[in-house]
Amino acid sequence: MAVTINDVARAVGVSTSTVSRAFTLPDQVRAETRERILEVSAELGYVPNPSARSLRAGATATLGMIIPDIANPFFPPIFKALQQRARQLGYTTLVADCDDRESAELDAIAAIANRVDGLLLWASALPDERLRTIAAQTPLVLVNRDVEGISSLRINLTDGVRQAGELLFALGHRHCALIDASRPERQRDKLFAEAFRGLGLTVTELGPYEPRFETGVHAATLIASSGATAVLAHNDLVALGALQQFTALGVRVPTDVSLVGIDDTLLASVCTPALTSVRIDAGELAAAALELLVEAVGGGRGGATEEHRRAVVGSRLVPRASTGPAPVGR
Structure with missing residues (x-):
């Protein structure tokens, strides 16, 4: 029976996503952990799936989006609008929730980076240098986060x-x-x-x-x-x-x-x-984000370049019944 990534993870005592990162994003794994994973992999005879690894070299016609909290009702309309526009351009879309935690965001990136042509990271919690490293391997666009050399979209409230x-x-x-x-x-x-x-x-x-x-x-x-x-x-x-x-x-x-x-x-x-x-208009936001992401994908790997762009989406107030005159005497 062929050795699987789960076998390696159990032997080393780490998660499968950590093993995946050791092969696909090695700089994201501590040196001693990475060396142990490689050592155990060799001992067990584990070989990463070549078809999965080759996805970086060829187009997948898929775009990925990682958000902080999928339970927030703000995000589903945006993902739906992004998905609709992406479909018109011939792309399918993947979404992952990182629960607004850095470790979960890294796990999500490791899980889907090989399956997509480009990534959209929403309000990323990762350090600038780590984001530049990821952008050098996968076309990347940031939302509400500015990092020199990476295209980004900002919501101006x-x-x-x-x-x-x-x-x-x-x-x-x-x-x-x-x-x-x-x-x-x-x-x-x-x-x-x-x-x-x-x-x-x-x-x-x-x-x-x-x-x-x-x-x-x-x-x-x-x-x-x-x-x-x-x-x-x-x-x-x-x-x-x-x-x-x-x-x-x-x-x-x-x-x-x-x-x-x-x-x-x-x-x-x-x-x-x-x-x-x-x-914040979901359709406008999705259109701007997708334009940047498709442009980054068209530029290929090495998304952190001097060619990066900045885009801004505005906002406006919608008055409703929850606001009224200040109470008299206060």
């Missing part, structure tokens, strides 16, 4: 967030709470706080937390006693958690507090009250 602040100010709000769930090194939500302060709003910052529904539930309890009359949440998922907890606490939205989310997912328009949110 500045306009939409500014419009949210202007709306709240016009409605009489002067004290806003910000639920921060951005990574500390990114400080995205800190910039939103600065934008609100520039409009004359006092801002109470909470976090940083994880960008999840439970974060909104936790933050809403703190906000209820903070004196803030308006809330800007990191995304719709966090905003919906806050909305649920406000309801449980007897805090009325928007009578007692106005609430704004970001992403304008489907849930924003079907919850009660409907959520005011900063919209």
Whole structure:
């Protein structure tokens, strides 16, 4: 019986994805671990599948997308739009969820890199040098992450967030709470706080937390006693958690507090009250991302070049029933 990658993984005491990386992305595996894998492979007579390894040399007509959290309702419409446009160009698409963790992202890359012509990494947690190494082996495009030499797409939320602040100010709000769930090194939500302060709003910052529904539930309890009359949440998922907890606490939205989310997912328009949110157009985003990725694939291996491009997709506010006049006397 032929020796498999699972046999090698068991013998070394590592995961199959680590064994795969030792052969396909060797620089991503610690030297001593890689040497042990190669040694055990030779002892057992394991030979990597040549057809799988040859995929790098030939086109697979497949594109890969790795996202931080597939449970976030923001991502499925984007993947669907990307898949539809890719199909029109003759590509199929693969998607993997890395749970916003560096190790899981590396595992996902190792699992699909040999099966795709190009990779789209969303808000990657990997160090710059590691991303350059990957780009040198697989055509790569980054979303919401800038690394010199690699093409990237950035979502510009500045306009939409500014419009949210202007709306709240016009409605009489002067004290806003910000639920921060951005990574500390990114400080995205800190910039939103600065934008609100520039409009004359006092801002109470909470976090940083994880960008999840439970974060909104936790933050809403703190906000209820903070004196803030308006809330800007990191995304719709966090905003919906806050909305649920406000309801449980007897805090009325928007009578007692106005609430704004970001992403304008489907849930924003079907919850009660409907959520005011900063919209990012999924179709526009998918079209821009696919253009960059197909261009990178056309350039072949060695995606980290001087030919890299930067693209930007904008945003706008969609006002709904969750925002209203500031309560009198506050």
